[in-house]
Amino acid sequence: MQKHDQDFIKRKNRTTVFEIIKNHSPLSRAEIARLTGMSPTTVSRIVAELDHLDFMHEIEQETTSVGRKAILLKVNPKSVLSVGVEIDKTAIRIGAVDLDGSVIGGKSIARNAEESSEATLGSIAAGINALIDDERLDRRRIVGIGVGLPGIIDHAGGKAVLSAQLGWKQADIAGLLKERTGLAAAVDNELKVKSLAEHMYGAAKGSKRSVLIGFGSGVGSSLIIDGDIYRGESNSAGEVGHTVVDPGGLRCDCGKKGCLQTYIAEAALIEQASRVKPVASLDELFQARRDGERWAADIVDRAMAFIAVTIGNVACMYNPDTVILTGKLVERYPEVRAFIAEKCMSEYVWEPLRGTFRIAYSAFEQDGVIIGSGLLAQGRFLDIASQIEQMEQN
Amino acid sequence: MQKHDQDFIKRKNRTTVFEIIKNHSPLSRAEIARLTGMSPTTVSRIVAELDHLDFMHEIEQETTSVGRKAILLKVNPKSVLSVGVEIDKTAIRIGAVDLDGSVIGGKSIARNAEESSEATLGSIAAGINALIDDERLDRRRIVGIGVGLPGIIDHAGGKAVLSAQLGWKQADIAGLLKERTGLAAAVDNELKVKSLAEHMYGAAKGSKRSVLIGFGSGVGSSLIIDGDIYRGESNSAGEVGHTVVDPGGLRCDCGKKGCLQTYIAEAALIEQASRVKPVASLDELFQARRDGERWAADIVDRAMAFIAVTIGNVACMYNPDTVILTGKLVERYPEVRAFIAEKCMSEYVWEPLRGTFRIAYSAFEQDGVIIGSGLLAQGRFLDIASQIEQMEQN
Known part of the structure; x- marks a missing residue:
């Protein structure tokens, strides 16, 4: 065999063994041999190389049948x-x-x-x-x-x-x-x-098609299908904030009228509030509502309705199994979460989709x-x- | 080799040769051998079997270099x-x-x-x-x-x-x-x-991600990603007609308020028109608009704006390379097509998406x-x- 063919096979086998341990750990050398079809000798050699460079650890595990300890392998995540x-x-x-x-x-x-x-x-x-x-x-x-x-x-x-x-x-x-x-x-x-973080290690782990919706300075979403981010033609798929809900509505930053995010983006809500009373933050707006101010309730209630509309609309387009919510508006204000829990599925989601997906909150918030x-x-x-x-x- | 292993390989080789001819035709026996790695003898035998049962035809083609005729193979589509x-x-x-x-x-x-x-x-x-x-x-x-x-x-x-x-x-x-x-x-x-027909042989041939939008008795869409229909969790992806554009709007058949299709579905338009004057069909409504009736113009103009909104919203969510339009509203009334050609991209599509997709009409209409x-x-x-x-x- 040529030297470069040997090198190719060596690289391929090392990658295969590493991937198998990463995705199926803990498992034994014998299981690796069975899963890859490689000889036990080859597997042992590669495992020794990986172990030597600290890519994996051996762990001992009591086997259930005879109490004998089995040596299992686990990738070193660090x-x-x-x-x-x-x-x-x-x-x-x-x-x-x-x-x-x-x-x-x-x-x-x-x-x-x-x-x-x-x-x-x-x-x-x-x-x-x-x-x-x-x-x-x-x-x-x-x-x-x-x-x-x-x-x-x-x-x-x-x-x-x-x-x-x-x-x-x-x-x-x-x-x-x-x-x-x-x-x-x-x-x-x-x-x-x-959305990738939530899919791999967070609130959408194990999902086949999850969508993350972010309510923050803008409104957007990201769909993961079978582990891959759905990007679309120019990596712009999921721009739900710029879907139009009222062609005669308020002018959006983007130049169009009545984009969904003109009803729920942070700056839009503060601007609406400021027409009534000087308000510098969402916190102040929500506080005004808690204090029983009618104008604040109107603005926040409408925003909550449009948050629910956003969830319902995204579900109609993507038909996901999981919807993950993130962003200040849904993470910081318990009244918004309460509204979603109480009304979203029953009043804002198209009837045939009720029960086809669950609504969850980001598992990471700050570090996502x-x-x-x-x-x-x-x-x-x-x-x-x-x-x-x-x-x-x- | 065991009999059932032989059978398995025989079946597999026949399928491979058929698929190669189907997807790469016309091509020669030698090319099949090269593409599959099978021996020329095996290829010739399988081709003879396929030919005998009429699954393919031989066609003669002049080769450019020396004028010798090459025998190429083509699947019999029937x-x-x-x-x-x-x-x-x-x-x-x-x-x-x-x-x-x-x-x-x-x-x-x-x-x-x-x-x-x-x-x-x-x-x-x-x-x-x-x-x-x-x-x-x-x-x-x-x-x-x-x-x-x-x-x-x-x-x-x-x-x-x-x-x-x-x-x-x-x-x-x-x-x-x-x-x-x-x-x-x-x-x-x-x-x-x-949408599958359009992707394989129609207006979206060669597209990587196309979406078909139908404007008929309801409004819906279907996304094709890399040749596969995107179905979602319960085969309901693409239900753009039930995305909500006005939470305080008209009651939709589905029970929700302000679904997009309450603005553009055939029955909804006829019902709106009937409040003014007895109108039994879309044809009558469009005729009234052509006759200069103000109320008919209002209804049709609003419907056209929402058709453009639908296209823009679907593009925001799916970021496709091709949007195919079908259904009575867009296929039967040239004024709707004119409106879409003139206004849709420039006024209703989010600016970063302009030019990332083309708008086409169904290649099949009746037979799609x-x-x-x-x-x-x-x-x-x-x-x-x-x-x-x-x-x-x-």
Whole structure:
């Protein structure tokens, strides 16, 4: 056999064994041999290599039948890492993410709302380098960076096409981060990565088709089908906030009239409230409603009805098994959750769909985007055979 | 080698060769050997078997280089057939469908609007048996029946869960047709099968993600992703007609208020018009608008705006590359098409999506559901190896 054929098979076998242990652990060497069709000798050799480089651990497990201890194998979740990054208007959050979706050394950096993409990405690169030093992370184990941010993202090209919230246009995020950190970067919309985190380790684990709906500065959704983010033609699928509910309604930032988010986006609600009384935040608006102010009740009640409408409409289009809600409006105000629990299914969901899906809340809240971004990077850049070779050479 | 292993390989090789010719034709025996890795002898033997049973033809083609004629192979599209059936409120349409999506012997049968599912399926079974006799179709070549109808369809179970248009509940369509014709039947919503026809041989050929929107007695849509119908959890994905645009709006048949289809469904428009003047049909309503009647213009203009809103909203959710329009409202009235061409993209589609998709009209109109149903049945039931064996035994 040619040398490069041998190398190819070696790489392929190592990847296969690692994947099997990752997805089916804990399991024994004999089970690996059975599942892969490889010889026990080959399996034992590869397991020894993986073990030596700390990619997996042996664990002992009492077998039920005769009390004999079996040696089972389990992937070391910390043996492969990525860096997850969330960019928000006034804050950047960074953390290392392991194979189990756990965050290591999460940190927050303030961001000036007017900051250019160059300045923000400079802070991120410095933050990543500091994180690696502070946590003494092994650079060889970091497969890449994932970045989640609001806006229209060119996922394939690693660019933010337009982020109104950050004030960015055509920002080459992956290019700049690669230059400053030496690491490859995957970039996506914040809701898309958050839905991935929920699917893999959160509220939608085990779902076949889940959709995450975010009610925040805008309104958006992200559909996961069989484990993959449904992106659509230009990575813009799920833009429920810009579906029109009233062609004669209020003018949206996007130029159209009556977009759904003109009824429920944070700024829209505060603006409506301010016509009656000076109101600076959602907290004040909700407090006014609790104080029995009629105008505040009107605005909040209408917003809650439109939140329920959004859930019903998304269910009509995607027919999911799970709907996950996230964002300030649904996470911070218990009256909104109470309204959804009481009225949404029975009054706002099309009758044939009632009972076909469950409504859940984000399992991560604060860390969802970091985790999802990190998992996105792992999915895109993890190449275990190359990583092993790199570690063998050092 | 064991006899059953030999049989398995024989069946597998026959299927492979047939599929290769079907998907890459015309091509030569040598190309088949190269693409499959089979020996030229095996390929020649299988090709001879397929040719003998009329599953393919040889065609001669001048080669460009030396003028020598090459013998190329092409599947005989008429060698595999299915029966496509469309059930509408007042008519049933039946036709045989070949591998190219062509209809053979299409016929129409009147249906009493109040008819039970048993009565209608009895007529269909009789119609299918008559079609086979009239067209002298070889029963061994018919893989099964496909049925498209309006309503909520249990695709896996072959049942109509609920068809408000036909007045059916829990109708076991596949079971009854199997009993009366001996043929297996696949059942689906009419828009879903129509979108399949458009994807395979119509206006969305070559599309990666197309959506068909139907404006008729109701409003619905069907998304095709990489050649597969996106069904969702209960085969109800795409129900855009029941997305709510006005929570305080008109009561829809479904019990909710302000569903999109209360603004554009045929019956809703006629009802709105009738409040002003007795109007019995869409034709009369459109005629009144052409005659300059203000009230008719108001109703039609609002309906056209909501048609454009529907297109924009579906594009926001699915981010498709192609949107195909079908149904009476868009197919019968040139003023609606003119409005869509002039205003839809520029005024009703979210700006970042402009230019990411094209708007097209159904390539089939009348035959779309028959063709799509037939193709659905082929996709589900075609088993070329079994078919060959059956024909060898007879």
